[in-house]
Structure formats: structure tokens, C-alpha cells
Amino acid sequence: MPKDTKNYEKYFLPPSLSDAKRRGREEIQVHYDFNIPEDMQSFGKDRYYLIQTYGCQMNEHDTETIMGLLEQMGYKPTEDRRQADVILLNTCAVRENAEDKVFGELGHLKHLKAEKPSLVLGVCGCMSQEEAVVNRILQKHPFVDLIFGTHNIHRLPVLLREAFFSKEMVIEVWSKEGDIVENLPKKRQGIKAWVNIMYGCDKFCTYCIVPYTRGKERSRRPEDVLAEVRDLARQGFQEIMLLGQNVNAYGKDFEDIEYRFGDLMNDVSKIDIPRVRFTTSHPRDFDDHLIEVLAKKGNLVEQIHLPVQSGSNQILKKMSRKYTRELYLELVSKIKAAIPDVGLTTDIIVGFPGETEEDFQETLSLVQEVRFDSAFTFIYSPREGTPAADMADDVPIDVKKDRLYRLNDALAQLSKESNDRIIGQALEVLVEGESKNNPEVLAGRTRTNKLVHFKGPKELIGRTVPVNIVDAQTWYVKGEWVPAAAVK
Numbered sequence: 001m002p003k004d005t006k007n008y009e010k011y012f013l014p015p016s017l018s019d020a021k022r023r024g025r026e027e028i029q030v031h032y033d034f035n036i037p038e039d040m041q042s043f044g045k046d047r048y049y050l051i052q053t054y055g056c057q058m059n060e061h062d063t064e065t066i067m068g069l070l071e072q073m074g075y076k077p078t079e080d081r082r083q084a085d086v087i088l089l090n091t092c093a094v095r096e097n098a099e100d101k102v103f104g105e106l107g108h109l110k111h112l113k114a115e116k117p118s119l120v121l122g123v124c125g126c127m128s129q130e131e132a133v134v135n136r137i138l139q140k141h142p143f144v145d146l147i148f149g150t151h152n153i154h155r156l157p158v159l160l161r162e163a164f165f166s167k168e169m170v171i172e173v174w175s176k177e178g179d180i181v182e183n184l185p186k187k188r189q190g191i192k193a194w195v196n197i198m199y200g201c202d203k204f205c206t207y208c209i210v211p212y213t214r215g216k217e218r219s220r221r222p223e224d225v226l227a228e229v230r231d232l233a234r235q236g237f238q239e240i241m242l243l244g245q246n247v248n249a250y251g252k253d254f255e256d257i258e259y260r261f262g263d264l265m266n267d268v269s270k271i272d273i274p275r276v277r278f279t280t281s282h283p284r285d286f287d288d289h290l291i292e293v294l295a296k297k298g299n300l301v302e303q304i305h306l307p308v309q310s311g312s313n314q315i316l317k318k319m320s321r322k323y324t325r326e327l328y329l330e331l332v333s334k335i336k337a338a339i340p341d342v343g344l345t346t347d348i349i350v351g352f353p354g355e356t357e358e359d360f361q362e363t364l365s366l367v368q369e370v371r372f373d374s375a376f377t378f379i380y381s382p383r384e385g386t387p388a389a390d391m392a393d394d395v396p397i398d399v400k401k402d403r404l405y406r407l408n409d410a411l412a413q414l415s416k417e418s419n420d421r422i423i424g425q426a427l428e429v430l431v432e433g434e435s436k437n438n439p440e441v442l443a444g445r446t447r448t449n450k451l452v453h454f455k456g457p458k459e460l461i462g463r464t465v466p467v468n469i470v471d472a473q474t475w476y477v478k479g480e481w482v483p484a485a486a487v488k
Contacts, residue, residue, distance in 0.1 A: 028218045028253075029179040036072050040157040044075030047085040054102060055092025057243055057279060058214075059125055061186075061194040062153060063090050066124070068185030069156050081112055086120045086160070088146075091127035093209045095381060099127060106141050113143045120163050122146035124153070128173050129213035132384050142169065149173035150199075150214055154181045182224055191238040191432065191462045197225050197264065201245035203282060205309075206320045206387040207349065207380065210245055219250050222259055222267065229271050238430055238462060239275040242268070247278050248285030262289035269298050274464060275430060275447065279305045280347075283331055284323050295338040301447040302339050306332070307347035311366030312359035315352050318391070325366060332370050343373045343418075343448030350407060351380040351400030353391035360403050367410055373418050373448065374475070375411050379404055412474050419450065419472035426482065427452070429467040431460045442481075451476035456483075 049070045053063045066088065067077070078084050089105060092098040102123070113119055121144050127133045129149045137144050146163040148155065151174045163170040180199070188194075200215040201208075225242075232240055242264075244250060250261040268276055276299050283306060294300050310316050313324050335342055348363060367375075379400045382389040429444040429452045436443070441453050442460060444467075453476055454467050460481070467479035 030221060030224075031179060031181045032183055034154055034181055034183050036069070036157050037161075040073050040161055042074045043157070043161065044070060044073040044085075047075050048078040048080075048083050049075045049086040049088070050078055050081060050084040051088045051090055052105065053090045053125075054098050055090075055094065055126065057194055057241060058196070058245070059090055059092055061196060061243055062125065062150065064186045064188055064194070065153055065184050066090065066156060067187035069153075071187055072185050073157060073160075081109075082116070084119065086122070087112075088122040088124055091123060091125035093126035093130055093133075093213050093383070095378065095383075097381070099133070102127060103136075103141075106137075106144065110141070110143055120145045120160065122148070122160075122163070124148050124150075126150060126210070126213040130209065130385065134171065134173065138169070144169060147171045147173060151179075154184055180218055180220055182220075188237075191236075191430070193232045193237045193240050194243050195225065195228055195232070195240050196220065196244065197242045197247060197261075198244040198250050202249065203246060203284075203322070204320060206318065206391075207352065207383065209383045209386055212385060214245060217246065217249050217253055219253050222251075222264055225264065226267055226271070229268055229273065233271055233273040237273065238464065239277065240273055242276065242278040244278075245280065246282045246285060248281050248287070248290065252285075260287070260289070261285075262287065262293045265290065265300060266293045269293070269296065269300050271299075274299055276300050277303060277449075281306050283308070283328050284321075286331055286335075288334070291334055291338050294335075297339075301449070302341055303343040303345070303447065303449045304335065305345045305347075306335075308366065308370075309347060309349050310352065310355075310359070311363035312355070313362075315355055315359050318354055318388075319349075319352065320387075325362065329366070329369065341448070343450070344370060345449070346370075346372050346375045348375055348377050348407060349380050350377065350403040351395040351397075353380070353388060353393055353395070355380075355395055360407075364407065364410055367407070367414070371414055371418070372411065373450070374415050377404060377407055377411070416472065416474045419474070419477050422446075422450070422469045422477065423472055424469065426466050426468050427479075428464050429454070429479070430464050431456075431462065433461055434458075452479050453477070454479040454481050456481040 051063050051066060053059055089102055091102050109121055113121055123144055128147050134147060146159060148159055152172055155172060159170055159172055198217060198219040200217045201211045202217045204211050229240060248261050250264055251259045308328055309319055309321060311325055316324060382393055427446045429446055431442050431444040433443060435441040435453055442456050444452050446452060452467055466482045468482060469477050469479045471478040
């Protein structure tokens with residue numbers, strides 16, 4: 001325990017799962033007056049930072065904010081651990097293997113910390129919101145200097161100062177619901193940008209820790225979201241991704257206006273930015289008005305990520321997904337009727353407690369009926385603090401692996417068939433950069449998010465160009481640029 005106990009307690013706020021589970025009607029405040037404290041505005045001069053990010057787009061976007069804060073303090077980025085003065089691990093709590101990676105990385109960083117005691121080593125993100133994780137760090141990784149949560153990223157300058165000067169572990173993880181802090185700096189790179197439209201989740205699926213780590217659903221005000229999108233359009237970004245744990249629930253928490261996700265998408269469609277996507281959707285909140293708005297297309301691309309998790313009603317009920325197989329398929333039918341060329345992707349978990357072979361076969365049959373373009377597939381692993389963790393994890397691991405293999409095999413076949421269908425078409429491709437495997441080949445995405453490889457000059461990067469699709473592989477297609485056509 002540090003000598004200055006009175007001051008230290010101010011920065012020792014570990015997370016509490018019991019507090020996080022209390023989902024009251026606490027009023028959410030929106031703050032517009034954020035500023036870096038004056039004494040921290042040049043704190044990072046001649047110092048370097050390194051951030052390692054795990055998990056979803058929300059974590060990636062949080063990293064953009066953390067980078068923005070650090071660079072406003074004068075820090076510069078580095079990829080060299082030995083040059084870094086601050087190393088932060090921005091963590092994910094959704095799956096056990098992500099947690100294992102973080103603790104493995106902390107083991108490697110222990111030696112670096114011993115060699116360079118002045119290094120500030122921090123853990124942030126969703127894992128930081130878990131009581132058991134923080135207790136484990138306290139007991140087994142006392143060399144960590146700083147732990148902060150998802151609700152108080154804006155407090156980083158103050159917490160970093162305390163960690164630097166106190167030389168004691170600083171913990172500030174709010175279990176209360178977070179406020180919304182606008183005007184935080186962000187460091188974005190490339191031609192795509194993420195825009196948070198809401199935070200938290202109220203669905204409480206039994207396998208998911210997110211409602212406890214990210215808190216209840218809190219929507220940003222529409223005028224703030226639209227102002228950010230307009231600013232990104234002025235900066236020349238070619239695509240934005242609207243983010244939320246459940247974007248379809250956007251606006252449900254507003255008490256003064258009737259304004260939902262369909263209304264926001266309709267307003268965003270009027271802004272001069274070439275492409276707009278969103279993730280993630282919960283089928284329960286995907287309403288007819290949203291489908292109607294998306295069907296107008298324009299800059300709203302015809303690609304929807306719609307997690308189903310299982311095709312079995314028995315498993316969906318145990319997951320507390322609050323919809324049935326039949327309702328999901330009805331929703332898909334509505335979407336396809338309104339947007340015939342839609343690209344549908346999904347998330348699926350295999351081996352959930354109690355899943356029988358019959359349940360799994362229902363998942364396979366749903367996959368075949370919907371004909372997803374692709375999917376993120378996972379083997380179930382229990383997360384401490386979730387209701388599912390108290391269920392018997394009774395599907396043997398070899399059975400889980402076999403089901404994952406069979407599921408992925410079916411999805412690969414569907415992906416190949418979907419790619420085959422676009423051979424011969426001329427499609428708009430947003431060129432993102434060079435192929436990872438061949439610098440002579442460019443890589444880009446269609447409106448339905450299919451990966452396209454083709455040869456062309458490097459100056460096409462960042463532009464939308466017409467490409468004739470000439471060949472299909474399982475997970476990408478090959479094309480030929482049409483130089484005679486005008487480049488947009």
C-alpha cells in the first residue's frame with residue numbers, strides 16, 4: 001500500500017460486478033467542456049507511447065481517442081517497445097482467449113518494466129471493468145502502473161500524471177454508468193472512420209459480459225453525431241462506420257424527442273460522404289422504418305451484420321436473445337424483399353451449454369436458408385460474472401471443435417457461391433491499399449463489403465473505382481480495373 005494513503009484512495013476505484021449489475025435510472029449527463037489540463041498539455045514532450053488493441057471496432061475507436069489524448073499531451077507514437085515511455089493494453093472481455101492473450105503479454109512486459117522502471121504500463125478497455133481481472137492484476141502483476149475503464153477514458157491525462165508521479169498502481173474504474181463526453185480528440189488514419197453513436201447494452205444475453213463492462217444503453221445526441229459525420233466528410237473520409245453494441249436501440253433512451261436509428265440513418269444519408277455502414281445490430285430492435293430507410297441506398301450501403309448466434313429456439317432462449325428462429329427468418333425475408341442485393345453477415349456460437357446435435361443441425365439449416373455471405377464463428381467459453389457461467393458447460397471440447405469445423409465448411413461454400421454470382425459484374429470498389437500478400441495488387445471493398453483484388457496504379461488508393469469481377473475465390477474475388485471509366 002502506498003505511503004500517501006489519503007491521496008491514493010482518490011485513484012483507487014476498482015470495479016464492482018455487483019455495482020455494475022445495478023441498472024437504475026441514473027441520469028446521463030452530456031459534457032461539452034473537455035480540455036486537457038494545462039499542466040498536462042506538454043507532459044509528453046520528447047516521450048513516446050505504444051498501444052496494443054484487442055477486440056471489436058469499439059475498442060479500436062477507443063484507441064483512436066486514447067491516441068488523440070496522448071498526442072495532445074505531446075506524446076509521439078512508436079512501434080518500438082524499448083523506446084516507449086507509456087504502453088497501454090486496450091483489452092477485450094468478450095472471449096476467454098482474448099483475456100489469455102493480454103495476461104500473456106503482461107508476462108512479456110514484466111521484463112521490460114524491470115529494465116526500464118520509468119515506463120508507465122497500463123491496462124484499459126473492457127477487461128479493466130471486470131472485478132476478477134483487476135484482482136488478478138493486483139495479486140499477480142503488481143508491476144502494472146495504471147488501470148482505467150471504458151467509462152473514464154477522458155480522465156487519462158489526470159490518471160497518467162498520478163501514475164507517473166506516485167509510482168504506485170493507480171486504478172480508476174467506474175462501475176456507475178458513464179456520462180457522455182463530447183469533443184474528445186481522436187487520431188484517425190486512412191480513408192475510413194468510426195463514429196460512436198451510442199454506448200452500452202441493455203440486452204443481457206446470458207453469455208455476454210458487455211452490459212456489465214460497457215454499462216446501460218446511452219445514445220449520443222443526434223446533433224452531435226451528425227456534426228461529427230459532417231466534419232469527417234469535410235476532411236475527405238470515404239467511409240464511416242456507425243458504432244454501438246446495439247445500434248438499432250439508438251434513441252430509445254431519449255425522453256425529450258422521438259428519434260430512432262432509422263431517423264439518424266436517414267439524416268446521415270443526406271451528408272456528402274460516399275459510404276455509410278453500421279454495426280452491430282440486434283434482430284429484436286431491427287424495425288420496419290430502418291429497413292425502409294436502408295432500401296433507399298444512396299450512401300447507405302447494402303450490407304448488414306445481423307448476429308443470430310444460434311438457429312435453435314431452445315438455445316436462443318437459454319442465451320436470452322429474446323427472439324425466435326422464426327422471427328429472425330421473418331426479419332431476413334423483409335430485408336431481402338426491400339434490398340434484394342443485400343449482403344448479410346452474422347455471428348454464431350457453437351457448443352453453448354445444453355446444445356445437442358439436433359440444435360446444431362438447426363443452426364446449419366438456418367445458415368443454408370439465409371445464405372450468409374460470411375460469418376464470425378466462435379466456440380462457446382464461459383465468462384465469469386455472466387449467467388451462462390453458472391450453467392453446466394456440458395458440450396465436450398472435441399464436439400465443439402467438430403461443430404465449428406462443419407459450420408465453417410458450410411459457410412465457406414456459401415461464400416464461394418455468393419462470390420461466383422458476381423463474376424462478370426462491374427462493381428464500385430473503394431480502394432483501401434495494397435494487398436497484404438502482394439504489393440503489386442490493390443485491395444478494396446464493394447458496397448456489400450466483398451474483398452476485391454486487382455492490379456492498378458497506387459494513386460487509386462482512397463478512391464472509388466469501377467472494377468470488372470473476373471474470378472472468385474472463397475473469401476475474395478479478383479477483378480480488372482476499368483481505366484477508361486471516370487474515377488470518382
